[in-house]
Amino acid sequence: MKTIYRALLCALITTVSYGQEKKETKKDTTKQKITKLNSVIVTGNLKTDPVLTVVANKYEEKIVQPKNVADLFNNINGFSVIKRGNYAIDPSFRGAQYEQLNIQYDGGTKAMHACPNRMDPITTHIIPEEISKIEIIKGPYTVRYGATFGGIVNLVTQKPDFEDYGLHGKVSGGYESNGNSLVNLVQLQYIKDKYDIVANAGYRDFGNYEDGDGTEIPSSFRSTDYGLKIGYNFSKDQRLQAHWRQSFGRDVLHAALPMDTEYDNSSIISLDYSLDHISKTLKSLTAKAYYSYVDHLMTNDKRTSFMMMEAASAVDAVTTGGKIELNWKPFEKLNIFSGLDAMHIARDGDRTRLVKIMNGNPLSSPIEFNDKVWQDSYITDIGVFTELKYNINPKTILTAGMRYDNVTADIQDPEEDFAEMYNLEKRTEHNVSGTVSVKHRVSDNFTLEAAYGRGVRSANMIERFINHFTVGQDPYEYIGNPDLKAEVNNQFEIGFKGNTKLNNGFNYFKYETSLYYSFLENYIVGIVDENLTRKFNPSLDPTNPKVFRNLNDAYKTGVEVMGQLDFMDDYFLKSEFSYVYSRNQDLNESLPLTPPFTTRFVLGFEKTKFWANIQYNIVAKQNRISQSFGETKTDGYQTMDVRLGLKPIHNLTLGVAVINAFDKSYNNHLNFSFTNQSEFGRTPITEPGRNFSAFLQYAF
Template sequence: MVKLNEVIVTGNLKSDPTLTVTSNKYEEAVVQPKNVADLFNNINGFSSIKRGNYAIDPSFRAAQSEQLNIQYDGGTKAMHACPNRMDPITTHIIPEEITKIEIIKGPYTVRYGATFGGVINMVSQKPDYEASGFHGKASVGYESNGNSLVNMIQLQYIQPKYDVIANAGYRDFGNYKDGNDIEIPSSFRSTDYGVKLGLNFTDNQRLQAHWRQSFGRDIFHAALPMDSEYDNTSIIALDYKWNDIGNIGKAFTAKAYYSFVDHFMTNIYRPIFMMMEATSAIEATTTGGKMELNWTPLKKLNVFSGVDALHIARDGGRTRLVKMMNGMPVPMPMTFNDKVWQDSYITDLGVFTEAKYSIKPNTVMTAGVRYDQVTSNIKDPEADFEAMYDLGKRTEHNISGTISVKTLVSELFTLEAAYGRGVRSANMVERFINHFTVGQDPYEYMGNPNLKAEVNNQFEIGFKGKDITHNFKYSASFYYAFFEDYIVGIVDESLNRKYMPMAEPRHTKVFQNLDDAYKTGLEATMQVNVLKDYYLKAECAYVYAKNNDLKESLPLTPPFNSKLILGFKKEKLWANVQYNLVSKQKNISKSFGETETNGYQTIDVRLGVKPIKGITLGVAVINAFDEAYHNHLNFSFTNQTNFGRIPITEPGRNFSAFLQYMF
């Protein structure tokens, strides 16, 4: 049976990318309801950027947003509509649908689109061809902190010639309380469903269609200036694969996808509403595709060649009804219409070739090169933005590449080394935003359509191994990256703020390129198995980043963090206690509005059991000692009653339960 390229990491030395990691299969150890952040919280090297309980972005090694190439099933993308990232890509899929997450740790492949800081591939449920017929699962979960409820049902019908998977889910999260018993505005509701249909034309050809929709409602964003009344997302993807083409051609794959996000924001629940009413209706369209040929011109040479495309278009505006000016009521409220995205687009057309050469049966060298033609344009600019720049269609030409070696020194030890040059053209906020507050600070930001592309030159060496009894396992990665033309917002004292001109800060930040920046860091894990079923696991991650031009850290650099996990795992029963230790962060970016944050320690307890066939029950206590803390990457409360501009605090003690039935 042919398998689609939904999975990047297959356990094959001759096809897998270098320096990868695969997270646990979530459905094998279900213990608690999953919010978006739960997909990444327990993957070493990851942190979460929190703007609320819904708008949560993953951060890996101090890379975030478009610095990370985040996708579903080997290539499908859905870009956010909101310039403040109220709706990042991770909100557009049912978390329970994800079976695993694969990470390529840096720009060490050219096959999955332009990649700057790494690739994150979220793999959705695939048909189980060993279980023909009708199958399914249903789940329900509850969290005490916020009185939150999640449920999901999934059905699948599998036959040799075709298969269908359908799922639907509903989530209702309330405002949570932090460790000081303070209620944080963070509630949201979402309804999701999806259908995946696969057709097997022959034993070596498969076509698959995947349709999903997500509907977010009444979403509170504690660290953003507005809330979301609704966020509607539609995604369709088509995948085709032809295996065993001939003696030289091994496989041909093709993918096409389309996504549309309809997003509506308002400030009706904010204190500023008494002075100014604001609503914003915006939309984002993402289309793309890929064709790739896997061919073997020589017995020891495995080549992947192809083309891909990504088109992002956004438009929409903000309507303001000004009722007070300079503290005085306006006799006749005035209406203003502001262009948010100014009808802009970015198109990336890429061509790539990546070759894997077997130097020895246990050693593979990989080399790849990629060319991207990036076209951008703004079709409906505001008058002040048009006056500031010489606008028009712009085309960039980016070259990226990688070279790496992976060797199985023995059955017990693997060594990898890689260099990657990742290139990222400026995103739409950095190019075209016009006097909007889109950062962690209260500054207005101005885009710069003339920005050069960021370049990440990253070197890494990693190893993993185990002892002869397989009871002791370890791994570590060490990396260094220096950046060219790093993009940051810099205060322009010649440019005053546009909205509320008497407010502080008075000036505007403009996105610019800087040259002298770097980061370095490591991740390490160790696990000892004791008495067959028991284990002790320790892991840590550290990033140090520096912007020498501004003599400060790069923004959103997480502090040193480590975990110690004591647990046991049997076929029908598992449990663990996890101790989380996060250090104080003194290396900050003051120009980004960051402040030093204290370290913290928390303990999580999880227990799962399969009492009878098909039933899985999980219970957990997260932050068992009710610690009051906030993550360094959390954005600050914005435009909230009774909250100063300090980083969002995390949930206090949270009891949860999760029940899943498989049939």
């Protein structure tokens, strides 16, 4: 792997040097229009954008309330969140989650979690105020951004404003009543012709929240974050940018996990390079390299099990990767993107247990045990890809892409019992994925899209190498399987969007619809193995662990619909709903973590200095469950949120909100259950009750 990354770095340095020699120009005192880095996927260009995309939540435009991680996804049609507390929150899209979603920052940077219980998913390593927008590709409909199974989520961080040179910045702070939570952020940027610097620092202090019944849910946490982004423009066509950021989580309580986080420290560095207008045929070159390190410690000091056993687990994760892509245009109607990318994930760490009571009897001298969590494992994925876009005519674009991934996985320090189960050797997989799609602009007001994608995902490290750890929604111990086949998602989708101009006080009617069907091969699930017995606390139920296996007969289908009526110039009424139906034919049940039918109605208005909206959320009950996953049926619920924004003076923005205004007590179907909590049984954790919030930002 070192040879591969050395080659990537050498290529990056070579292209920088080449660009300096090729692009020497006379010194110009006039301001240049700087080409921004390709850190975004969706640019608003019909000829280059991927098919079936969504750009959501432009936070810098309508800042209303202090945002937790869940707020980034809760109001995007088709998304749900998997919640274990107020910190460890994972997004789920159309029933795809975890590594089934390709989640990244700024077009490719990744930071994988260190905790096997996902106390520290990728969304915890960046503060929500840094995110300017979220870009979503709804399925495996592009091969350019890494191996993709269920879709791509690109979190775009705020970039320098090249239209406004000099020193600028913003200061913001917010408060939430439910938990007495505080958030703040300071950001400065300095922009010149040749270089730009953006620096930010933030602090968040969230307390335990209360649900609609007034029950306090253990969910407090503190986090401190800072980042520095430096860019240098060799010319108007050539740019190099470095981004460094660190995040420090402290004293994080996880209501639905067996332990809490003492600390979670992450460091991420990325280097991006772009060179445009190289020649008549070779249009551009982009390159990226990144490195992330997560250092995580979890303990059970505040849990009921502490009286019987003290446990502390120190784990770490390293993620490194890079990408080089060339954009060719051999003739006017054909655009070709080809390149190489690589990602290497390595994890290690142990759990120390000090057992005080054994078989119901107190021990005069506690016994110490050491358990290997990750068993010093790694996964390396090296991919090559080509994607072409052909303009059949001025209104129709055909896209086709092919990708090959060479995936190598190995376990270097296995436990004896795990080594006895399997023939542990370094394993290499050869995955081929591809896509073909058509985008047709019927008119300026109507676009039709159709796509097929074959997404392939090799098993993650938990599914391969975990050894008798409780990592699911249920109390079972799970055992990995290094011989798992890669999951395959054959997804078909058709969608259309458009708008119609109206009269008599009504301005426009906007609409958007997507219908999809996925046939899944080698779907990975945990299955109870009655030939094996529990390793830790053998007297507890369930006595048989689960082992990850492949199933062959599974599918899911669904639809998303959005309609918005704009009227009286400034007002709008929007309605949207999403529905997913999934089936695991092998086990005769639904696939795990399938969200219920969800509907939203939003009534609002937007003026330059004042905006407001009322959102009514309707979530249906979920009776179709995965019993093998430990799911239970969930009741439906209805909630209402009210948001107001105001710019009383230039550069000052004030936002206030009431979330869950009815003070409803409810839990989402995807919420995990209370675990190892003295005052709670094993039931799904409830959501926050009524929450008043205020947010103030001053920009200069």
